[in-house]
Amino acid sequence: HNYHPLIGNINFNYVGYSRKKSQRLSSSSGGILTEIICYILEKGIVQGVYLPMPTDKTEEHHRYRICTKKNIKDIRQFAQSIYVKIPARGALSSIKKFDGKIAFIGLPDQISAMRVISKQENLDNKISYYF
Numbered sequence: 353h354n355y356h357p358l359i360g361n362i363n364f365n366y367v368g369y370s371r372k373k374s375q376r377l378s379s380s381s382g383g384i385l386t387e388i389i390c391y392i393l394e395k396g397i398v399q400g401v402y403l404p405m406p407t408d409k410t411e412e413h414h415r416y417r418i419c420t421k422k423n424i425k426d427i428r429q430f431a432q433s434i435y436v437k438i439p440a441r442g443a444l445s446s447i448k449k450f451d452g453k454i455a456f457i458g459l460p461d462q463i464s465a466m467r468v469i470s471k472q473e474n475l476d477n478k479i480s481y482y483f
Contacts, residue, residue, distance in 0.1 A: 358464040360482075375428060385483055386431040389455060393421045398480050399452025404438045406430055416440045418450055444469065447478055455481040 354362040369382030389401045404414040405426065416438060419427055440462060447454055456466050456479050463482045470479050 358467050360467075375431065383431055385457070386428060388483065389457070390424050390427060392455060392481065393419075393424060393427075397453075398455045400450050401427070401455045401457060402440075402443060402447065403427075403457035414438050416443065416446075418446055418454065440466070444473060444475075447475060448473075450478070453480045454478055455483060457483050 356362060368384045368387075370384060370387045372383070372387075375383040375386060389403070392398050393401060400418040400420050402416055402418050405417050405419065407413045407415050411430065414436075437459070440458065443456075443466065447456075456463065458466065466479070467482065470476055
């Protein structure tokens, strides 16, 4: 397998989509990320997911927040790719305060930055997955 210092281990690549038709049709990219994050929350693999969520019903503006198992309905409802920069301000303090393991959702540059920050701040034991 290949290794990249900011991406991690690269073993295999797969293509997939949600088997739930309503989720697949209402999501970007077939709903695969939504299914993965809901699965790891439901199974207790992580206790929280740090991801962009809409700030109101218009869904025009988003901010990062930690969602837990109790927010799965919201995660499914607002499943979509967001192709604008959403500052992850407060990520460090939110993640440090959160009781449990977290998956971090972001654009490639945000993930790379968070991996570096995670190492510097000794958060590798808190952030289990990057998507």
